[in-house]
Amino acid sequence: MKKIFMLIGSMLLFATSFAPISAKDAAPQKDTYEYDLTLTEISGIREPYISNNYVVFTAPITSNSIGIAFDFEEFRKIHYFKIKKNYGYEGDITSSYYFYILEIPKKLPRISYRLVIDGLWTVDPRNPNVTYNEIENYSLSYIDLPPVEFEITEKLDNGMTHFVCHAESGQKIRLGGTFTNWDSWVYEMKETVPGKYEINIPLHPGTYYYSYYSGITSFLDETNPSRGYSTDGRIVSCITIK
Incomplete structure (x- = not known):
């Protein structure tokens, strides 16, 4: 009898391990189109530039490793460059270089940063924009970011998340997402101006997916x-709420 119960338990474990995951339970995947396009x-190698809501950094492969640290992270984290290889028609490598792609932080007029080349902190030799930090006694490279033209969706200091939609006046705009189980009738937005x-x-902290709705039509948050x-x-x- 004991052997029979052990056999039944093993069969149930096997069935549970290989049970299919339904589309409803599957987590949404983040779209990487703009990153892939960038x-x-x-x-090739050039000074940092802005493209598709990203800042692109490049460097020649003349060192073993290159990292980058940013002021908005208080220089606590080093992000390491990757290697990109370009290939010719016959499959041979025509060029290769280091690169790092940074998604532009929201509501920052400027980002300052330092490179870590083979363990040594330095400014970016391809960026002519350099400022000096008198308090910490070191130089920083910087990039001025495009100004934010209108209010954006963001987390507020009071723990709330502020959603903004810019659309034609006189509509009834609703908000729905994973935080409402995709019920778009829970939150109706107010037309403030x-x-x-x-x-x-x-x-709460976590990653959420959502859309705006007008009637039966859903659309993206352009901010x-x-x-x-x-x-x-x-x-x-x-x-993502942190």
């Missing part, structure tokens, strides 16, 4: 460049 467009709809909702896929395959907006 990576494809890198053509003509053409701007807003709402604040509490969200937020982060994208993902809903469980039914639609491209939706994505926000």
Whole structure:
């Protein structure tokens, strides 16, 4: 009898281990189209530049490793460059170089950074923009970012998340996402000024996917460049609360 129960338990464990995951339970995948496009467009070594909501850094492969640290992270984290190889028609490598792609932080007028080349801190030799930190007694490279033209969706200091939609005036704009189980009738946004709809909702730390709705039509949050896929395959907006 004991052997029979052990056999039944093993069969149940086997069935559970290989049970298919339904589309409803599968987590949405973040859309990497803009990142992939930015990576494809890198053509060689040059000073840092902005493309598709990213800042692109490049460097020659004349060292074993290159890292980069940013002021908005208080220089606590080093992000290491990767190697990109370009190939000719016959499959041979025509060129190769280091690169790092940074998604532009929201609402920052400027980012300052330092490179770590083979373990040594230094400014970016390909960036002519350098400033001096008198308090810490070192130089920093910097990049001025495009100004934010209008209010954006973001987390507020009071723990709420502020959603903004810029659309034609006089509509009833709703918000729905994974935090409402995709029920778009839970939150209706308020038109605070003509053409701007807003709402604040509490969200715990985590990654959420959402869309705006007008009638039965859903559309993306154009103030937020982060994208993902809903469980039914639609491209939706994505926000991570830390």
